[in-house]
Amino acid sequence: MLSDRQQLILNAIVDNYIHSAEPVGSRTISKREDIGFSSATIRNEMSDLEELGYLEQPHTSAGRVPSTKGYRFYVDNLIQPQLLNEAELGKLKQLFAERILHSEQVVEYTAQILSQLTNYTAIVLGPEIFEHRLKHIQIVPLNETQAVAIVVTHTGRVENKLIDLPEGIGASEIERLVNLLNAKLTDVPLWQLRQRVYQEISGEMRRYAEQYEEMLKVLDKSLTQEEERVYLRGATKIMNQPEFRDVDKVKDILELLEQNDQLLHLIGMPGDGLTVRIGQENQLDAIKQCSIITTSYSLGGKPVGMVGILGPTRMEYGKVITVLNYLAEGLSRMLTSQFEK
Amino acid sequence: MLSDRQQLILNAIVDNYIHSAEPVGSRTISKREDIGFSSATIRNEMSDLEELGYLEQPHTSAGRVPSTKGYRFYVDNLIQPQLLNEAELGKLKQLFAERILHSEQVVEYTAQILSQLTNYTAIVLGPEIFEHRLKHIQIVPLNETQAVAIVVTHTGRVENKLIDLPEGIGASEIERLVNLLNAKLTDVPLWQLRQRVYQEISGEMRRYAEQYEEMLKVLDKSLTQEEERVYLRGATKIMNQPEFRDVDKVKDILELLEQNDQLLHLIGMPGDGLTVRIGQENQLDAIKQCSIITTSYSLGGKPVGMVGILGPTRMEYGKVITVLNYLAEGLSRMLTSQFEK
DNA sequence: GTTAGCACTCATACCTAACGAGTGCTAAAT
DNA sequence: ATTTAGCACTCGTTAGGTATGAGTGCTAAC
Numbered sequence: 001m002l003s004d005r006q007q008l009i010l011n012a013i014v015d016n017y018i019h020s021a022e023p024v025g026s027r028t029i030s031k032r033e034d035i036g037f038s039s040a041t042i043r044n045e046m047s048d049l050e051e052l053g054y055l056e057q058p059h060t061s062a063g064r065v066p067s068t069k070g071y072r073f074y075v076d077n078l079i080q081p082q083l084l085n086e087a088e089l090g091k092l093k094q095l096f097a098e099r100i101l102h103s104e105q106v107v108e109y110t111a112q113i114l115s116q117l118t119n120y121t122a123i124v125l126g127p128e129i130f131e132h133r134l135k136h137i138q139i140v141p142l143n144e145t146q147a148v149a150i151v152v153t154h155t156g157r158v159e160n161k162l163i164d165l166p167e168g169i170g171a172s173e174i175e176r177l178v179n180l181l182n183a184k185l186t187d188v189p190l191w192q193l194r195q196r197v198y199q200e201i202s203g204e205m206r207r208y209a210e211q212y213e214e215m216l217k218v219l220d221k222s223l224t225q226e227e228e229r230v231y232l233r234g235a236t237k238i239m240n241q242p243e244f245r246d247v248d249k250v251k252d253i254l255e256l257l258e259q260n261d262q263l264l265h266l267i268g269m270p271g272d273g274l275t276v277r278i279g280q281e282n283q284l285d286a287i288k289q290c291s292i293i294t295t296s297y298s299l300g301g302k303p304v305g306m307v308g309i310l311g312p313t314r315m316e317y318g319k320v321i322t323v324l325n326y327l328a329e330g331l332s333r334m335l336t337s338q339f340e341k
Numbered sequence: 342m343l344s345d346r347q348q349l350i351l352n353a354i355v356d357n358y359i360h361s362a363e364p365v366g367s368r369t370i371s372k373r374e375d376i377g378f379s380s381a382t383i384r385n386e387m388s389d390l391e392e393l394g395y396l397e398q399p400h401t402s403a404g405r406v407p408s409t410k411g412y413r414f415y416v417d418n419l420i421q422p423q424l425l426n427e428a429e430l431g432k433l434k435q436l437f438a439e440r441i442l443h444s445e446q447v448v449e450y451t452a453q454i455l456s457q458l459t460n461y462t463a464i465v466l467g468p469e470i471f472e473h474r475l476k477h478i479q480i481v482p483l484n485e486t487q488a489v490a491i492v493v494t495h496t497g498r499v500e501n502k503l504i505d506l507p508e509g510i511g512a513s514e515i516e517r518l519v520n521l522l523n524a525k526l527t528d529v530p531l532w533q534l535r536q537r538v539y540q541e542i543s544g545e546m547r548r549y550a551e552q553y554e555e556m557l558k559v560l561d562k563s564l565t566q567e568e569e570r571v572y573l574r575g576a577t578k579i580m581n582q583p584e585f586r587d588v589d590k591v592k593d594i595l596e597l598l599e600q601n602d603q604l605l606h607l608i609g610m611p612g613d614g615l616t617v618r619i620g621q622e623n624q625l626d627a628i629k630q631c632s633i634i635t636t637s638y639s640l641g642g643k644p645v646g647m648v649g650i651l652g653p654t655r656m657e658y659g660k661v662i663t664v665l666n667y668l669a670e671g672l673s674r675m676l677t678s679q680f681e682k
Numbered sequence: 683g684t685t686a687g688c689a690c691t692c693a694t695a696c697c698t699a700a701c702g703a704g705t706g707c708t709a710a711a712t
Numbered sequence: 713a714t715t716t717a718g719c720a721c722t723c724g725t726t727a728g729g730t731a732t733g734a735g736t737g738c739t740a741a742c
Contacts, residue, residue, distance in 0.1 A: 023735090025735050025736085026732065026735075026736080027734085035617075037684080037685090038684070038685050038686080039685090039735095040684075040685050040686070040737095041683085041684060041685070042685095043735090044684090044737090044738070045734065046736090047736090047737075057736090058693090059691085059692060059693065060690090060691050060692060060693095060735085060736070060737095061690085061692045061693070061733090061734065061736065062692085062693075062733050062734080062735070062736090063690045063734080063736090068723080102503050125442050135481055135483060136479070136481040138477070138479055138491070140477040140493045141639070142476060142495055142496070146497065148493055148497045148499060150479070150491060150493070150499060152481045152489055154483055156483050156487065156489045156503050158489060158491060158499070158501040160499040162443050162497050218719065233598065233599075235595075235598075236592055236595045236599055239588050239591070239592040239595075244588070245588045246588070247585070247586045247587070247588055247591060249356070249581050250580070250588060250591070251577055251580040254576075254595070255577050257573075258574075258577055259437055260574065284521050299473045364704090366703065366704050366705085367704075367705080368703090368704080378715080379714090379715070379716050380704095380716090381716050381717070381718095382714085382716070383705095384704090384705065384706070385715090386708090387705090388705085388706075398704095398705090399724095400721045400722085400723065400724065401704085401705065401706095401722050401723060402703065402705065402721090402722050402724065403703080403704065403705090403723085403724075404703080404704065404705090417737060445692090505715090582686050639714080639729070649733095
């Protein structure tokens, strides 16, 4: 375990490096107000910290830089919660004051503001719709073979899907089906829909005609649609970081961020609380020099989505964590209140 | 006007530069198979071409590089239509073979394929819905104060908007309104909707109650929604270009591309045919070292959307133009056939 | 245990010289 | 009148060599 002084010094080094982006030397630390030792003492401690794996030296005559282990210790033990200033708080409150918005849009704005506030890249995973309850279902035929199935949830989310109609089905039959579905399935949570369709409806429907068998398959398809929506904002912010002035490094990262499915991996699954993945701890090579902080937001106590920040390992962990917590909480409150109406 | 030989040489220089990205010297040109002159002769011609403004010299002891004017002449007069190879054609045909897709999704894939095929950045503007005819309209109340208005067009496009309900309006009244709307407005082109609502419906509605006045405003709002959808793919491709190995240059461009409204400016309005904007000809500083080639695709003869490519001024104009034309035509055919059903 | 002092390391900046790609001009060849 | 060979000249790029200084590690004194 690290001594108090070692912790003090490690903290000072990480802190300094986060703001300067330059390897920090013993003299710099000894000059800090909160440190009362000479550079020689610091040097000795630094040497020890390096031996223990908390610091690294780019080359012999340079200062020290925190290692992944160093950041990890910093995040787990040293970090102090940071308060937001007026302007920042204002922006956040403004977001949650918006009223006439789909929950989806709120999430989109959240990503925007998250990125603006932190100057890092924001990744937000839209709320999973499992918990949402069916408000209305509609099937609109376009021609003899195609129709659009539309599902509206009680929070105002609208999903739609183009479907192929079974041959020989008529408008009136579709209408009958839609009425039946609305009568039986309103207020059923989406995650139960498939099951309920089979349990309650299929029996009744089978009476009508064998086309319904086909129809059922189609319905099933349109109900299980569950597109993952990830919002990415401020992807270019990484280029403001001095350690990413190299096109090749940046390219790998941005190419990664261009792929939606990779974003899903990065952001993780709802349910994990605040998670910090630092540098080497990341699986993907492209972001081994980055850190990702994520947390989930919830709806009625159940986690349904994620908000996250991607930045350099040399990230302002304190601030980012504060902002993320604040936003996740706000989002949760907002969604929950919408949910309970 | 340029002599035949000058044109031949200019063509050779642009061609060479496009593939090498290095200033091209007189010897390089004289060694080409299609050129039968010594380097000295080429030098003299180059000197003339520079004086005329078609070429530029980065510095005295370097070769020549085409100026914007040079590229312009190349594009307008020298370029030869390029044929696509098997693999490329295959990919394009595959796209248009897909059947069960919203037109919106086809457009999205188009951007993807465009970028893959050219190795440049693709920008595609989704089809404007003016021409689309109303198939179905639905208003789903969520609670006492809010509802979702849904508009389905006959091509299967679904628009939805969260709206505030006027106070005191009941579910049955909404239903009556929706029925009225569907009865009167089906098959009306979207661009006429607002007008028709006022002309035909408002009179009848006014009879019911004064709430409808409020309701009308809301409807109007939800019908005029017309979100511009721009699809951007392969934004990072620009980093493959040797002249964009500099983070600062790339940053400006990518930041521009992050802003949806700016993308709209870049891509232009449907209606313009094939347009090439080269380097300095672009308004925005960030892309004065880039060229943009756009063309529109249409629906039933009327232009409704745009496809475009953003690349370095040193772009493979011939190939890009071929691909764009091919895709725009294919898209038009596909949309039109869907439209006519 | 702490600190002052000092030799040592090594990335960076700066300078200079050599190199060579490419030009422009002139004079000879066609 | 063109075209071309020849050659001096320009200037960006590269390589080598040195000075600089930030920072270390070690030792000896406090």
